[in-house]
Amino acid sequence: MGDATTAMEFDLIELIRQRTAQPRDDVRLGIGDDAAVLAVPAGQELAVAIDTLVDGVHFPRGTAPADIGWKALAVNLSDLAAMGASPAWALLSLTLPQADSAFVEGFVEGFVQLAQPHRLALVGGDTTRGPLTVSIAVHGFVPPGQALTRQGARVGDVVLVTGTLGDAAAGLHVLQQPARHDDGSSLREFLVGRLNRPTARVAAGIALREQAHACIDVSDGLLADLGHICTASGVGAEIDAALLPRSSALLGLYDNTTALQFALSGGDDYELCFCVPASRLAQVQADLSRLGGGATRIGRIVAGAGVRVRGRDGTWLESGSSGWEHFA
Amino acid sequence: MGDATTAMEFDLIELIRQRTAQPRDDVRLGIGDDAAVLAVPAGQELAVAIDTLVDGVHFPRGTAPADIGWKALAVNLSDLAAMGASPAWALLSLTLPQADSAFVEGFVEGFVQLAQPHRLALVGGDTTRGPLTVSIAVHGFVPPGQALTRQGARVGDVVLVTGTLGDAAAGLHVLQQPARHDDGSSLREFLVGRLNRPTARVAAGIALREQAHACIDVSDGLLADLGHICTASGVGAEIDAALLPRSSALLGLYDNTTALQFALSGGDDYELCFCVPASRLAQVQADLSRLGGGATRIGRIVAGAGVRVRGRDGTWLESGSSGWEHFA
Numbered sequence: 001m002g003d004a005t006t007a008m009e010f011d012l013i014e015l016i017r018q019r020t021a022q023p024r025d026d027v028r029l030g031i032g033d034d035a036a037v038l039a040v041p042a043g044q045e046l047a048v049a050i051d052t053l054v055d056g057v058h059f060p061r062g063t064a065p066a067d068i069g070w071k072a073l074a075v076n077l078s079d080l081a082a083m084g085a086s087p088a089w090a091l092l093s094l095t096l097p098q099a100d101s102a103f104v105e106g107f108v109e110g111f112v113q114l115a116q117p118h119r120l121a122l123v124g125g126d127t128t129r130g131p132l133t134v135s136i137a138v139h140g141f142v143p144p145g146q147a148l149t150r151q152g153a154r155v156g157d158v159v160l161v162t163g164t165l166g167d168a169a170a171g172l173h174v175l176q177q178p179a180r181h182d183d184g185s186s187l188r189e190f191l192v193g194r195l196n197r198p199t200a201r202v203a204a205g206i207a208l209r210e211q212a213h214a215c216i217d218v219s220d221g222l223l224a225d226l227g228h229i230c231t232a233s234g235v236g237a238e239i240d241a242a243l244l245p246r247s248s249a250l251l252g253l254y255d256n257t258t259a260l261q262f263a264l265s266g267g268d269d270y271e272l273c274f275c276v277p278a279s280r281l282a283q284v285q286a287d288l289s290r291l292g293g294g295a296t297r298i299g300r301i302v303a304g305a306g307v308r309v310r311g312r313d314g315t316w317l318e319s320g321s322s323g324w325e326h327f328a
Numbered sequence: 329m330g331d332a333t334t335a336m337e338f339d340l341i342e343l344i345r346q347r348t349a350q351p352r353d354d355v356r357l358g359i360g361d362d363a364a365v366l367a368v369p370a371g372q373e374l375a376v377a378i379d380t381l382v383d384g385v386h387f388p389r390g391t392a393p394a395d396i397g398w399k400a401l402a403v404n405l406s407d408l409a410a411m412g413a414s415p416a417w418a419l420l421s422l423t424l425p426q427a428d429s430a431f432v433e434g435f436v437e438g439f440v441q442l443a444q445p446h447r448l449a450l451v452g453g454d455t456t457r458g459p460l461t462v463s464i465a466v467h468g469f470v471p472p473g474q475a476l477t478r479q480g481a482r483v484g485d486v487v488l489v490t491g492t493l494g495d496a497a498a499g500l501h502v503l504q505q506p507a508r509h510d511d512g513s514s515l516r517e518f519l520v521g522r523l524n525r526p527t528a529r530v531a532a533g534i535a536l537r538e539q540a541h542a543c544i545d546v547s548d549g550l551l552a553d554l555g556h557i558c559t560a561s562g563v564g565a566e567i568d569a570a571l572l573p574r575s576s577a578l579l580g581l582y583d584n585t586t587a588l589q590f591a592l593s594g595g596d597d598y599e600l601c602f603c604v605p606a607s608r609l610a611q612v613q614a615d616l617s618r619l620g621g622g623a624t625r626i627g628r629i630v631a632g633a634g635v636r637v638r639g640r641d642g643t644w645l646e647s648g649s650s651g652w653e654h655f656a
Binding site for chain 1: 357361365368370376377382408410413419421423452461479560
């Protein structure tokens with residue numbers, strides 16, 4: 001069965017190798033052997049993650065190959081960002097229905113656009129025949145004991161998020177209902193761009209080392225992901241709906257209730273949600289502002305369990321069939 | 329889109345975590361956060377590889393889940409073996425059409441059966457919804473400069489392989505033509521077992537550090553894989569058909585011509601093919617015999633390019649439509 005895929009594998013991996021050359025001293029042996037050989041710098045631990053994207057599940061069918069290449073790497077870099085790790089190496093496993101060099105050219109273009117500014121080297125991988133699927137494993141460095149986890153949130157911590165929330169869910173909605181939004185094409189483009197080309201908050205994650213008590217990236221939606229922090233840390237959280245950062249594109253195309261729904265429950269934003277002691281709030285916000293993206297205070301950690309959302313009038317909201325509503 | 333997979337992801341990863349607990353001091357943070365945090369021992373380099381198996385491409389549809397779990401790990405361990413690396417950690421990305429805990433139970437059983445004797449820890453991964461696909465990334469350790477590569481074969485080296493060749497291709501043939509082989513069920517079982525549960529030659533690879541000039545695992549077939557060594561090393565190779573190690577099961581169920589075809593061109597054997605200077609031949613064979621599997625001398629490295637096969641009568645064979653035949 002190896003034979004059926006060998007010829008395809010050779011050409012595509014060679015194409016990828018040519019396009020992704022990213023010299024790093026710590027790569028002793030890169031693409032082209034049975035495994036890559038790598039040297040972790042002295043005094044660093046290794047953060048590793050793997051994520052798979054499936055056609056029609058993790059990106060809409062018909063997504064441009066370059067967008068798939070970018071996004072497949074971005075969701076993995078976002079995992080490193082959430083740990084406070086600095087990116088180093090990636091392995092790529094690309095499954096395609098047939099040897100399609102045009103697809104691979106586009107895919108690699110998007111991959112490289114994101115990999116290069118992060119000095120991330122592609123060190124190995126394989127291509128196989130099958131339904132369109134992308135698996136990437138990423139490796140980053142973090143000083144011993146400084147990795148950000150989900151476990152350290154403490155009662156009294158302030159909860160913050162980078163960037164804006166709900167854009168990617170709105171971008172998906174825009175794609176699924178194209179006719180409804182013929183006005184506002186630049187707003188639509190912004191939201192679809194947030195879906196297809198998420199920003200991995202790598203610099204923010206690194207800046208949060210030794211600052212944040214807990215950190216996660218928002219891949220499944222703010223409530224789900226902040227819920228993971230609460231579970232892992234044995235705490236609860238209270239969020240103020242009025243404080244949620246939402247883009248002008250989101251608010252320009254959607255009513256407040258829908259925009260709130262996207263911001264609380266939409267996935268794929270890949271912003272960081274993190275908890276810091278109140279005494280560090282000003283410093284952390286200043287640090288992240290200098291890096292460009294900034295961070296917004298959205299709530300606090302409390303005793304108990306789970307995540308509650310407070311509406312503008314101070315009453316608690318609950319999730320209903322038409323979105324987030326006042327608790328009846 | 330994250331939402332659609334979240335519930336499934338949580339239960340399956342938790343199940344996998346419970347079943348694969350393999351304590352290792354070098355795992356600072358395992359399954360359950362955005363990334364694993366790992367410590368490479370001082371004085372070791374890291375060998376990393378990724379391989380993806382697709383249903384119906386890399387294993388026949390209907391393969392038992394436990395066999396898929398074993399094989400998906402084995403093909404990756406085989407990559408580490410070919411580098412002379414000792415296994416340490418794996419990441420698993422499992423894509424399933426639906427949340428199927430019976431499948432996952434079986435898969436994990438096979439995975440763990442192979443992982444435990446190698447002290448390999450599963451440190452992270454994800455499960456997603458989509459066509460059945462398994463991606464595994466493995467990490468192993470190798471002392472600096474001692475990794476086996478494809479590049480170092482020299483004219484005069486002896487070419488050896490571990491184990492026997494052609495069994496997996498015959499096993500696939502048996503599965504595809506079940507009616508033809510109602511006799512010899514134990515032979516059939518052996519061959520199908522070699523297809524579904526390959527042995528990764530990890531101990532042999534480690535023993536070959538500083539002994540072999542070049543090494544590769546036989547995943548695409550001996551001629552293709554030895555051809556990779558020749559290309560990478562800038563040499564040619566001559567193989568004696570009469571020397572190819574073939575199992576009694578293979579020779580019991582197939583005529584000599586077919587068995588030769590499987591041994592030369594069949595994939596999926598995951599034996600090691602390697603090159604050593606003639607002066608080390610006896611020592612290397614003794615070392616590998618002590619480890620259990622042994623290794624067989626099959627030919628030698630020559631000046632030139634490509635792989636030639638010598639028949640029993642000393643003439644060169646060539647590949648024809650009905651298999652390997654005498655050069656006309």
